[in-house]
Amino acid sequence: MTGEPTPFQEEASGALADRPESWKVERTSAVYSGAKTATRVDHVHMPGRGGADEVVAREYLDHPGAVAALALDERERVLMLDQYRHPVAHRLWELPAGVRDEEGERPVATAARELREEAGFAAEDWYELADFFPSPGFSSERIQVFLGRGPTRLDEAEIGFDRIHEETDMVLRWVSLQEAVQAVLEGRVRNGAAAVGVLAAAAASRGSFASLRSARTGG
Template sequence: MSDRSGEHGGPGLSSGGGADAGAAELADTPESWPVEGREEHFKGRIVEVRTDRVRMPNGDTTEVVQRDIVIHPGSVGVIGLDDQDRVLLIRQYRHPVGRLLWEPPAGLRDVDGEPPWRTAARELAEEAGYRAREWHTLVDVFTSPGMTNERVRVFLARGLSEIPEEEIDFERIHEEAGMPVAWVPLDEAVAAVRRGHIHNPLAVMGILSVYAARETGYRDLRAPDAPEG
């Protein structure tokens, strides 16, 4: 039987003449094609919508095509993990999809100059009422790169402790009011993801990333302030 593992970008990823590419080569790279013009359609409290006219290569010629883009400030998420191998999840109403979703604490990167992990720590405190002693970067993603520039960094927080009631100086309102907090065994959370019972992308990515990190003894985690590629 022939080895077909290198086909279709599989584990035997090859480049050019078929030589196996090292893991260091499997990385997204910056690229910017010329924009001939743009039209702004909408500017809301959080997002903007515009259409760019992008000049794209097409063999020996080029053509200009329109691409609609949602401009987003970016987000962070936090997977809290306790010493019993349980992950912290909250349940929040999400109006666009008409569902109550199990999610990690998360929020917008809407404070200028604030390091993402500090934004994550603030969201962990405000949404779940916990603080963490140890922080690592789990995963970096573009949530839907075909339509938005939203960038998300999901962190792993360990050494969690509940914030005393007398130290809480914020009020949860709107979707955040009355959100339940649950500690879920990691294996059960992974099973829920695989059964299609959890849909929030930060939850899915974060839970599976923690599961993968556990398999290597958490040896390969990045620092909370690791550069964003």
């Protein structure tokens, strides 16, 4: 076996960071187009055996992206919402979150709006907490999670949002960050943005959140 080529390349050093890259697409088509997402098929040039390219079909969900708001109060409690999710036939404990469906709205402003509309709270200070692709094998969705400190309750006039459908019977609960972490680790909380956000907040809290970058909702 000695001397046989390996199919893997190893990198010994350098910053651990994703990087943008786009392979040549020969043609693309929309299989389905909905209100907020579309299913597309791209025929992509990919490396084949013997060094020659192969054109391979890749089907994926074209998604505008989403944000989530992790509101953390002075007692280190996380604001979470219980909501019905039809595709998985579960009620899930989640962070206030939503699709980026407002043209030109900055991601952190969307997070602040979702916190206001879904939970009836505003936050004094905002920070970038996590940024991830939940299902990069079949979706272009990108989720950005923001930490909101100094949350305050709003009155109905300030909220200005009518809840319908899945949002009509959401339950709000303040949970200690430690309890939320334990719920994620024990598989009791399985929403992706909630799990990533909670674990990221717990990691950042060890340094009193000093490592986080500030995110302004305006301007």
